[in-house]
Amino acid sequence: MTENLIIFNARLVTPTGFTARRGKEMGKLLVLDDATIEVTDGLITYVGPNRGEKRDGYYQHYWHYNARGRCVLPGFVDSHTHLVFDGERAEEFGRRLRGESYMSIMQSGGGIVSTVKATRTSSHIRLRNRAEDLLKQMSQMGVTTVEAKSGYGLDKETELLQLKVIRCLDNDERKRVDIIPTFLGAHAVPEEYRGRTDDYVDFLIREVMPAVRAQHLAEFCDVFCEEGVFSIEQSRRLLTAARDMGFRLKLHADEIVSFGGAELAAELGAVSADHLLHASDEGIRRMAESDVVATLLPLTAFALHEPYAPARQMIDAGCAVALATDLNPGSCFSGSIPLTFALACIYMHLSIEEAITALTLNGAAALGRADRIGSIEPGKQGDLVVLNTNNYHFLTYYIGMNCVQATIKGGIIHPN
Ligand code: NIG
Numbered sequence: 538m539t540e541n542l543i544i545f546n547a548r549l550v551t552p553t554g555f556t557a558r559r560g561k562e563m564g565k566l567l568v569l570d571d572a573t574i575e576v577t578d579g580l581i582t583y584v585g586p587n588r589g590e591k592r593d594g595y596y597q598h599y600w601h602y603n604a605r606g607r608c609v610l611p612g613f614v615d616s617h618t619h620l621v622f623d624g625e626r627a628e629e630f631g632r633r634l635r636g637e638s639y640m641s642i643m644q645s646g647g648g649i650v651s652t653v654k655a656t657r658t659s660s661h662i663r664l665r666n667r668a669e670d671l672l673k674q675m676s677q678m679g680v681t682t683v684e685a686k687s688g689y690g691l692d693k694e695t696e697l698l699q700l701k702v703i704r705c706l707d708n709d710e711r712k713r714v715d716i717i718p719t720f721l722g723a724h725a726v727p728e729e730y731r732g733r734t735d736d737y738v739d740f741l742i743r744e745v746m747p748a749v750r751a752q753h754l755a756e757f758c759d760v761f762c763e764e765g766v767f768s769i770e771q772s773r774r775l776l777t778a779a780r781d782m783g784f785r786l787k788l789h790a791d792e793i794v795s796f797g798g799a800e801l802a803a804e805l806g807a808v809s810a811d812h813l814l815h816a817s818d819e820g821i822r823r824m825a826e827s828d829v830v831a832t833l834l835p836l837t838a839f840a841l842h843e844p845y846a847p848a849r850q851m852i853d854a855g856c857a858v859a860l861a862t863d864l865n866p867g868s869c870f871s872g873s874i875p876l877t878f879a880l881a882c883i884y885m886h887l888s889i890e891e892a893i894t895a896l897t898l899n900g901a902a903a904l905g906r907a908d909r910i911g912s913i914e915p916g917k918q919g920d921l922v923v924l925n926t927n928n929y930h931f932l933t934y935y936i937g938m939n940c941v942q943a944t945i946k947g948g949i950i951h952p953n
């Protein structure tokens with residue numbers, strides 16, 4: 538569903554362009570006071586100085602919204618989530634607080650595999666309801682597009698089920714958030730393949746990925762490329778096959794140890810490499826020279842008590858950096874946009890302007906959609922956030938608190 542909408546008296550705050558902003562360009566925003574934004578049939582048709590509310594009677598078919606000087610930004614794009622799952626892992630979180638590591642819990646049969654057990658015995662309706670609750674909260678924090686991964690089935694039936702739930706959420710007429718599906722069958726090795734990782738990769742390539750493609754259930758293919766999970770060679774084999782089938786590529790790269798994931802992303806022409814806490818200097822250089830978007834997930838580093846990804850080094854090297862939440866039931870049970878902003882600026886030393894670009898235009902680029910979303914410009918979707926303040930610094934300064942007054946999706950206003 539879409540609408541016609543005219544917003545006037547806005548303080549417009551937006552990156553500009555139809556591709557990712559990299560390096561220094563990330564800090565450049567267009568800020569325009571007394572601005573009008575016109576949305577026609579869900580698409581932005583005018584952005585600029587205020588123009589008459591009553592222009593030639595033209596706007597009688599438009600909803601009117603007086604922003605009263607408050608900031609209007611592009612809708613936030615959360616380009617990395619694991620939104621669809623059943624069960625919870627609060628007990629595992631307690632074990633981590635007592636000193637166990639994420640990987641040792643995973644290797645002792647907990648972690649991702651425990652969510653797999655809960656998801657395999659769940660149902661379409663349960664998975665959908667739970668994801669819908671999360672999406673509503675994300676929308677209230679200004680999110681208008683999310684990516685959502687499978688990866689809690691690890692068998693053909695449940696992987697397809699997760700992706701069908703994602704499709705169903707995206708097809709909902711009343712949806713407040715667009716959902717982009719990613720196949721992450723290579724998230725962990727399921728119990729039935731324990732010790733036979735290569736066989737599991739073969740199974741994904743032979744039996745699951747062709748079914749996902751045939752039913753158009755996922756646009757991207759992702760892999761947890763990590764020591765003790767999927768090796769560089771296994772990841773390369775899986776992603777090369779995925780690329781041949783028409784998937785676009787993503788990687789969980791260099792999250793726990795420095796492993797060569799960023800280099801592999803550049804080699805394969807992945808759309809994004811995500812996490813990158815331990816990306817090597819060479820990996821950063823290779824990403825800066827390529828079109829790979831470096832997607833950083835500060836909430837996960839925070840929750841795992843790990844060092845933050847070297848965001849400053851990446852931006853200074855000329856990378857295009859995106860920020861996302863990584864919402865999932867294990868390493869990071871949070872989809873908090875306010876906390877993502879705060880951590881990115883306080884601990885990763887992004888400027889607020891860079892963080893805004895990272896959560897809008899570069900998030901869009903990490904989903905191959907910078908031509909359609911991520912900035913406020915004619916031709917893009919009418920996906921916007923209205924803050925309750927005329928000062929966009931509140932996005933970080935108002936720490937962990939929500940300063941979103943309304944989220945606008947395709948010209949439809951959803952007030953908080
Ligand atoms: O991005 N690292 C792998 N995947 C997720 C965690 C998923 C889970 O623990 O359930 C991540 O951190």
Ligand code: FE
Pocket residue numbers: 617618619789863865
């Ligand atoms: Fe993840």
